[in-house]
Amino acid sequence: MVKPPRLDRRQFVTLVTAVLGTLMGTVVGLPAIAYLISPALKRMKSEAWIPLGLLEKYPLGEPSLFSFTRSRVNGWEKTVNSYAVYVLHKSPSEVIVFSNLCTHLSCRVSWKVDLKEYVCPCHDGHFDINGNRTSGPPPRPLVTYQTKIEAGNLFIFMKEA
Amino acid sequence: MLKRIFAWLDERVGLTGIYKTVLDRKVPKVNWWFTLGSASLFIFILQSATGIFLSVYYVPSPDHAYDSIQYIMNEVAFGWLIRGIHHWGASLMVLVVFIHMLRTFYFAAYKYPREVTWVTGVVLLLATLGMGFTGYLLPWNQRSFFATTVGTEIPGTIPWIGPLIKRILRGGADLSALTLTRFFSAHIWFLPVLIIAMLGIHLYLIIRLGISAVPDRED
Numbered sequence: 001m002v003k004p005p006r007l008d009r010r011q012f013v014t015l016v017t018a019v020l021g022t023l024m025g026t027v028v029g030l031p032a033i034a035y036l037i038s039p040a041l042k043r044m045k046s047e048a049w050i051p052l053g054l055l056e057k058y059p060l061g062e063p064s065l066f067s068f069t070r071s072r073v074n075g076w077e078k079t080v081n082s083y084a085v086y087v088l089h090k091s092p093s094e095v096i097v098f099s100n101l102c103t104h105l106s107c108r109v110s111w112k113v114d115l116k117e118y119v120c121p122c123h124d125g126h127f128d129i130n131g132n133r134t135s136g137p138p139p140r141p142l143v144t145y146q147t148k149i150e151a152g153n154l155f156i157f158m159k160e161a
Numbered sequence: 162m163l164k165r166i167f168a169w170l171d172e173r174v175g176l177t178g179i180y181k182t183v184l185d186r187k188v189p190k191v192n193w194w195f196t197l198g199s200a201s202l203f204i205f206i207l208q209s210a211t212g213i214f215l216s217v218y219y220v221p222s223p224d225h226a227y228d229s230i231q232y233i234m235n236e237v238a239f240g241w242l243i244r245g246i247h248h249w250g251a252s253l254m255v256l257v258v259f260i261h262m263l264r265t266f267y268f269a270a271y272k273y274p275r276e277v278t279w280v281t282g283v284v285l286l287l288a289t290l291g292m293g294f295t296g297y298l299l300p301w302n303q304r305s306f307f308a309t310t311v312g313t314e315i316p317g318t319i320p321w322i323g324p325l326i327k328r329i330l331r332g333g334a335d336l337s338a339l340t341l342t343r344f345f346s347a348h349i350w351f352l353p354v355l356i357i358a359m360l361g362i363h364l365y366l367i368i369r370l371g372i373s374a375v376p377d378r379e380d
């Protein structure tokens with residue numbers, strides 16, 4: 001391409017329009033993307049030890065359900081999330097606490113006394129008393145929580161993104 | 162490669178034809194006052210874009226309107242920018258559209274054969290004012306609340322039909338949640354749809370008739 005000695009009027013206008021357009025597009029476009037995704041990028045730390053009450057009150061050998069709620073501020077509103085865990089009091093000194101979220105797609109599993117299994121109602125996932133999968137689509141055993149016992153009280157450690 | 166894609170599309174869609182009709186129009190020698198129509202269109206597009214973005218977080222409810230805007234201003238990345246553009250753009254749009262109308266009037270551009278363009282332009286000006294009026298209530302703060310109290314009280318003073326108009330504007334006797342939702346609806350649906358329809362006719366007529374020249378002494 002042979003370079004013209006200097007820009008003519010038409011080329012100048014085209015160039016200025018292109019440069020200004022790109023500049024304005026960037027100045028407006030990038031903040032617009034940040035605007036849309038910014039709530040997704042905010043992470044609130046909500047690690048905490050949750051008290052589940054006296055350990056001795058949990059029956060031995062049978063999982064029992066414990067429910068609690070935790071709240072968090074999302075945008076301009078407080079969101080209250082419900083949680084439930086299964087406490088398996090195996091022996092006076094041994095306890096396992098399972099999340100009731102199915103490891104398949106996060107539906108809530110429930111303990112079926114007659115089957116001696118946790119059953120997920122969504123896709124019929126089954127877990128045995130120790131949280132291991134016995135049938136159905138779940139890829140992993142039920143999630144367990146880190147526990148501690150202080151003055152006879154049971155605590156679980158919740159970490160959340 | 163790009164050229165071939167363009168040629169392929171052009172042959173089927175007629176891009177060059179559109180370009181020639183819409184942008185390569187013959188125009189008389191005019192001055193900067195004649196750019197205000199394009200400026201109005203640009204601000205309208207800007208307001209539409211920023212308005213759509215604001216609707217991601219804004220809630221038209223007395224419980225949440227104010228808080229959701231505080232959230233946009235203080236928490237969302239560049240929320241202050243998007244809302245700031247929408248806020249100042251609103252005033253600028255009224256100003257630019259109004260001066261556009263004055264130019265058309267003083268240059269007598271509304272005369273034959275452009276009467277319909279003028280009439281749609283009047284509707285567009287009124288719709289722009291309507292956008293300003295309805296948008297002003299949405300932050301749901303003291304200023305917007307009482308501005309709308311006054312703004313709906315004024316048509317209320319019209320003899321006979323005034324009280325009914327006031328009730329229709331407010332959606333009842335009081336300035337309430339119903340007022341907020343109907344103003345919101347007018348602001349994001351009714352008025353924009355009206356503006357887009359009128360804008361379509363307005364622009365079609367400008368392309369069809371061409372723009373008027375600056376009148377000289379003979380005119």
